[in-house]
Amino acid sequence: MxxxxxxxxxxxxxxxxxxxxxxxxxxxxxxxxxxxxxxxxxxxxxxxxxxGVRASHSDPAKIRLGQLSLEVFAGWRDATGTDIGWKKGGYCFPAFDEKVEETLQGLLSVQRQFRLSIDWLDAEGISNRVTGINRAGLRGGSYSPDDGQVSPxxxxxxxxxxxxxxxxxxxxxxxxxxxxxxxxxxxxxxxxxxxxxxxxxxxxxxxxxxxxxxxxxxxxxxLPESHEAGISAPVREFLNPLVVDLRPGPEGRTINLYFGQDSDGQVIFCYTPKPPFYGENRTSTVEFMPTVAARLVEVIPRLKNLMVRRVWRGLYPMTPxxxxxxxxxxxxxxxxxxxxxxxxxxxxxxxxxxxxxxxxxxxxxxxxxxxxxxxxxxxxxxxxxxxxxx
Ligand SMILES: Cc1cc2nc3c(=O)[nH]c(=O)nc-3n(C[C@H](O)[C@H](O)[C@H](O)COP(=O)(O)OP(=O)(O)OC[C@H]3O[C@@H](n4cnc5c(N)ncnc54)[C@H](O)[C@@H]3O)c2cc1C
The missing domain is CATH 3.50.50.60 (FAD/NAD(P)-binding domain)
Incomplete structure (x- = not known):
């Protein structure tokens, strides 16, 4: 044997x-x-x-782990000569209501203890960072320039x-x-x-x-929890940070909307469904595209002409x-x-x-x-x- x-x-x-x-x-x-x-x-x-890759979390351990990851991603090309699509465009969490503003502002002190570069910007500052953002109700937001994106x-x-x-x-x-x-x-x-x-x-x-x-x-x-995402055809670069809109969607079936433009110019996006979909089903739902499209266009109206190329559904390995x-x-x-x-x-x-x-x-x-x-x-x-x- x-x-x-x-x-x-x-x-x-x-x-x-x-x-x-x-x-x-x-x-x-x-x-x-x-x-x-x-x-x-x-x-x-x-x-x-x-x-999306960031150190701007709310939990101290995740902040520190995120910082270690960012060192690796940001330094990867120098260490290995390989492009992994690293784009240091930062993360932006715009606030359109008082509750989100309070949550985000409340996190800044923890985030700064770890020397994260993160600032609160007023509505003007956010619109300078997020080209074409809808100014209606925009109160300001947090912006962390050292975060970014990588191709998984x-x-x-x-x-x-x-x-x-x-x-x-x-x-x-x-x-x-x-x-x-x-x-x-x-x-x-x-x-x-x-x-x-x-x-x-x-x-x-x-x-x-x-x-x-x-x-x-x-x-x-x-517990596997399924989430959907999509990606557009490439368009001319217009959006630097990855944007997270923490508002619940107006239709009541979504919370957090995330989107950004990757290093190839493609707009990539997803949201958190509410209530969550538990289980391992990975078939795309009929509601994803119309729902996410409405939310994207609400945040950046000029996205209404974007050509979407592909959608998919994957699983978060969730803990309680x-x-x-x-x-x-x-x-x-x-x-x-x-x-x-x-x-x-x-x-x-x-x-x-x-x-x-x-x-x-x-x-x-x-x-x-x-x-x-x-x-x-x-x-x-x-x-x-x-x-x-x-
Ligand atoms: C729509 C969507 C968007 C997301 N966006 C982001 C994002 O922007 N940023 C981010 O950080 N995360 C994001 N995530 C979450 C991220 O994809 C997961 O948290 C992450 O990939 C989990 O990593 P993992 O190594 O634990 O699992 P995986 O990457 O799934 O790796 C586990 C591997 O184990 C293998 N495996 C399992 N069982 C066995 C076995 N018995 N024998 C042999 N092999 C086995 C599997 O085949 C798999 O390849 C997103 C997820 C989804 C669904």
């Missing part, structure tokens, strides 16, 4: 979290195996993301290539069916094609992460409190989790990955471990604390 192949670390999932994790581990000389059931890199929820597919492909150049082995089209346990230690995985051993197994399986945890007897609450799950699995050794990324796994991916790699290599996260305590897999997921900008 052949012995299972041995690695230092196995990463389950070549997605928003798994790819940068493999890269940071391989960069330090570890022998890394990455397994994904899909046919190539970033084909899970990674490619559903519209590519270009990024995942580049992480995979760079990890591979450093020796990481990728096996696509291979599904993890069970974990190999020795006592309370996770020491490997069994797939539909073989068995592999490693001293650390990293669960970065996105919406499949709860199933992977269950293979080790670990329970984590991750809207906060990711990052750290060692409870009551198991050798089993590290970077899961439950909700609607922000692409932007948090490299920051989470740097901390996962640091845990494996140095036994502690890259940031202060107290800061990451609220993300612990052992926390009370149903406590009252909820992320304001999830």
């Amino acid at each position: 052949t012995q299972p192949a041995e690695f230092d670390a196995i990463v389950i999932g070549a997605g928003s979290v798994g790819n940068p994790t493999a890269y940071f581990l391989a960069r330090e000389g570890l022998r890394v195996l990455v397994l994904d059931e899909l046919s190539s890199s970033g084909q899970g929820q990674n490619k559903a993301a519209i590519g 597919l270009k990024a995942s492909e580049s992480f995979t290539r760079e990890a591979g150049r450093r020796g990481a082995v990728y096996r696509f089209g291979e599904t993890v069916r069970s974990l190999v346990l020795e006592g309370s230690a996770v020491v490997g995985v069994r797939t539909d094609q073989g068995e592999y051993r490693a001293s650390v197994v990293v669960n970065a399986a996105g919406v499949g992460a709860a199933r992977i945890c269950a293979m080790a007897g670990v329970t984590i609450p991750i 409190d809207g906060i990711p799950i990052v750290g060692w699995a409870p009551n198991r050794s050798g089993f590290l989790l970077g899961v439950g990324m909700c609607g922000q796994g692409f932007m948090l991916g490299p920051g989470v990955a740097r901390n996962l790699a640091s845990w494996v290599l140095r036994g502690r996260p890259e940031v202060d471990s107290d800061l990451l305590a609220p993300l612990s897999p052992s926390r009370d997921f149903f406590a009252a604390r909820k992320e304001a900008l999830k």
